[in-house]
Amino acid sequence: MAKKQFKAESKRLLEMMINSIYSQKEIFLRELISNASDAIDKIYYKALTDEKLSFNKEDYYIKVEADKNNRTLKLIDTGIGMTKEELEKNLGTIAKSGSLAFKKENESKDGHDIIGQFGVGFYSAFMVADVVTVISKALGSEEAYKWESKGTDGYTIETHEKSDVGTEIILQIKENTEDDSYDEYLEEYRLKAIIKKYSDFIRYPIKMDITSSKKAEGSDSEYTEYTEEQVINSMVPIWRKNKNELTDEDYANFYMEKHYGFDQPLKHIHISVDGAIRYNAILYIPENIPYDYYSKEFEKGLELYSNGVLIMEKCSELLPDYFSFVKGMVDSEDLSLNISREILQQDKQLKLIAKNIKNKIASNLQSLLKDEREKYELFYKSFGRQLKYGVYSDFGSNKDSLQNLLMFYSSKEKKLVTLDEYVTRMPEDQKYIYYASGESYERIERLPQTELVAEKGYEILYFTEDIDEFAIKMLMNYKEKEFKSVSSGDLGIEENDQQTDEEKNENKELFEAMKNSLSGKVKDVRASKRLRSHPVCLTTEGEVSIEMEKILSAMPNNENVKADKILEININHEVYQSLKDALDKDQEKLHLYTNLLYNQALLIEGLPIQDPVEFTNDICKIMV
Numbered sequence: 180m181a182k183k184q185f186k187a188e189s190k191r192l193l194e195m196m197i198n199s200i201y202s203q204k205e206i207f208l209r210e211l212i213s214n215a216s217d218a219i220d221k222i223y224y225k226a227l228t229d230e231k232l233s234f235n236k237e238d239y240y241i242k243v244e245a246d247k248n249n250r251t252l253k254l255i256d257t258g259i260g261m262t263k264e265e266l267e268k269n270l271g272t273i274a275k276s277g278s279l280a281f282k283k284e285n286e287s288k289d290g291h292d293i294i295g296q297f298g299v300g301f302y303s304a305f306m307v308a309d310v311v312t313v314i315s316k317a318l319g320s321e322e323a324y325k326w327e328s329k330g331t332d333g334y335t336i337e338t339h340e341k342s343d344v345g346t347e348i349i350l351q352i353k354e355n356t357e358d359d360s361y362d363e364y365l366e367e368y369r370l371k372a373i374i375k376k377y378s379d380f381i382r383y384p385i386k387m388d389i390t391s392s393k394k395a396e397g398s399d400s401e402y403t404e405y406t407e408e409q410v411i412n413s414m415v416p417i418w419r420k421n422k423n424e425l426t427d428e429d430y431a432n433f434y435m436e437k438h439y440g441f442d443q444p445l446k447h448i449h450i451s452v453d454g455a456i457r458y459n460a461i462l463y464i465p466e467n468i469p470y471d472y473y474s475k476e477f478e479k480g481l482e483l484y485s486n487g488v489l490i491m492e493k494c495s496e497l498l499p500d501y502f503s504f505v506k507g508m509v510d511s512e513d514l515s516l517n518i519s520r521e522i523l524q525q526d527k528q529l530k531l532i533a534k535n536i537k538n539k540i541a542s543n544l545q546s547l548l549k550d551e552r553e554k555y556e557l558f559y560k561s562f563g564r565q566l567k568y569g570v571y572s573d574f575g576s577n578k579d580s581l582q583n584l585l586m587f588y589s590s591k592e593k594k595l596v597t598l599d600e601y602v603t604r605m606p607e608d609q610k611y612i613y614y615a616s617g618e619s620y621e622r623i624e625r626l627p628q629t630e631l632v633a634e635k636g637y638e639i640l641y642f643t644e645d646i647d648e649f650a651i652k653m654l655m656n657y658k659e660k661e662f663k664s665v666s667s668g669d670l671g672i673e674e675n676d677q678q679t680d681e682e683k684n685e686n687k688e689l690f691e692a693m694k695n696s697l698s699g700k701v702k703d704v705r706a707s708k709r710l711r712s713h714p715v716c717l718t719t720e721g722e723v724s725i726e727m728e729k730i731l732s733a734m735p736n737n738e739n740v741k742a743d744k745i746l747e748i749n750i751n752h753e754v755y756q757s758l759k760d761a762l763d764k765d766q767e768k769l770h771l772y773t774n775l776l777y778n779q780a781l782l783i784e785g786l787p788i789q790d791p792v793e794f795t796n797d798i799c800k801i802m803v
């Protein structure tokens with residue numbers, strides 16, 4: 180019989196795995212058991228819609244059998260089975276679409292993330308076995324098949340005798356090596372412990388033949404051994420258990436088992452509501468951004484169960500977009516099993532549950548912020564953007580519950596601070612919450628516009644994400660303090676005007692000339708009140724800021740929205756004298772200087788210069 184080769188990428192992955200990249204070999208059992216459980220689930224769902232099929236709970240189980248003499252471990256399930264084609268498709272290829280690219284990117288990392296993430300659970304069997312044999316008979320099929328593989332060198336498929344529908348997986352357990360013991364995977368007590376640890380809440384019985392001893396009849400000192408089939412798992416789903424029966428490890432295991440993510444969750448939220456609505460939920464706040472989070476493939480949603488039975492894998496109605504990173508499941512007795520997506524969208528119960536969940540997530544994030552700041556900051560680094568988006572979306576209708584979760588980088592603290600922290604330490608004479616926008620903290624730090632506010636000793640929040648200003652515009656104020664850009668017209672800081680009327684008139688003529696020279700590029704040219712050491716900067720009037728202009732103009736089919744720009748000149752700077760001299764003596768020079776200053780101001784803002792060649796030529800002109 181010809182041996183078929185694994186696809187190339189599968190082969191590499193297998194090699195990685197077999198070379199024990201995964202530190203915990205024991206998880207192979209979890210993977211195989213959850214596959215068996217999935218296979219039984221599939222019959223169960225079929226029976227829900229197929230009248231010809233009935234589902235008797237007693238007929239469905241998973242059995243684990245160890246044979247020390249032959250060094251084999253067998254997993255038997257009465258699930259849906261696999262046809263020949265399914266054996267080839269499901270077990271012959273590891274990497275599914277899109278996964279290869281990701282693996283390449285992560286080549287240097289350990290294999291940990293890869294297992295499970297792409298449904299390679301089955302292959303973990305090769306961590307402990309030299310040969311894996313799968314004998315399967317699919318539901319509705321006459322023939323059974325045997326799939327067999329020694330790992331990287333490919334696999335064979337042939338017909339085989341099997342009377343009942345279901346799958347049998349036989350592992351030829353490896354011999355012990357100097358570094359690793361494999362014997363343990365043939366030991367009853369060890370297998371029992373692994374099943375308990377990872378698969379306790381599997382809904383079908385996981386059976387094992389357990390050997391015990393009892394006193395022999397009529398004797399006080401002699402014992403006889405006997406074997407009896409036992410169910411190892413408690414079958415109570417974790418979400419039905421009492422919170423205080425469960426440890427952090429239980430929650431972490433459930434997260435792994437469900438493949439919600441491959442990081443350790445930052446926080447779990449266990450909800451049991453029993454009132455007008457009834458539901459149990461286990462939700463997780465992940466630490467890391469899922470690898471596909473910003474791709475088209477990513478779907479938000481929670482698993483939805485009706486009375487312990489999974490009815491939908493990703494119920495998107497249960498999560499608002501801004502909490503799309505939340506993973507987990509919801510189980511409610513009040514939902515019908517045969518519910519369709521269309522009906523679900525109208526479902527009143529579901530809407531109530533969704534609302535309740537939304538509030539719980541917000542309040543749990545709030546307590547994470549309060550009690551575990553470091554963790555919260557990790558979370559915020561990954562998902563803060565979503566919260567800002569939440570403030571902005573739906574016309575700001577969620578801002579009340581989200582504004583206290585926001586954090587921004589502070590000029591004073593040099594770290595992220597909350598709005599509440601900012602407002603609490605505001606000096607009495609400070610009217611506004613100041614912010615400055617730019618590409619990076621370093622660049623904002625050097626913005627000329629921040630000079631006056633910083634000199635006053637006021638704290639400035641640094642906005643580096645495109646969503647920041649939009650979110651703040653939606654908030655408008657926080658605890659009655661209005662937000663104010665350091666680039667906006669009125670900064671609310673009293674400055675004594677040292678200029679005489681005569682000087683002002685002089686200015687007027689100069690600024691008028693400069694404005695004309697810029698022919699419409701700026702709305703006005705003015706003497707700056709905010710500049711200290713810098714000669715020039717751009718500020719804005721009206722709703723649209725320079726940062727917003729940048730973002731809007733980067734959007735497809737933008738409507739060319741422009742900020743109303745003001746060119747501010749520092750009249751205490753030497754260049755001011757040069758400008759005045761030029762006004763009196765040399766109009767052409769004034770035009771040259773004006774353009775140079777304007778272009779400098781653009782550069783500081785990170786805005787493009789319309790004609791860079793002209794700009795460099797202008798610089799040369801003043802050098803010769």
Ligand code: ADP
Pocket residue numbers: 210214215218256258259260261269270295297298299300301302346
């Ligand atoms: P995943 O479970 O994430 O899909 P696995 O590598 O664990 O990935 O399994 C691959 C596929 O093989 C499964 O999706 C399923 O279709 C099939 N399979 C594995 N084990 C069984 C089983 N015991 N019964 C039926 N099908 C199975």
Ligand code: MG
Pocket residue numbers: 210213214298300301
């Ligand atoms: Mg699996």
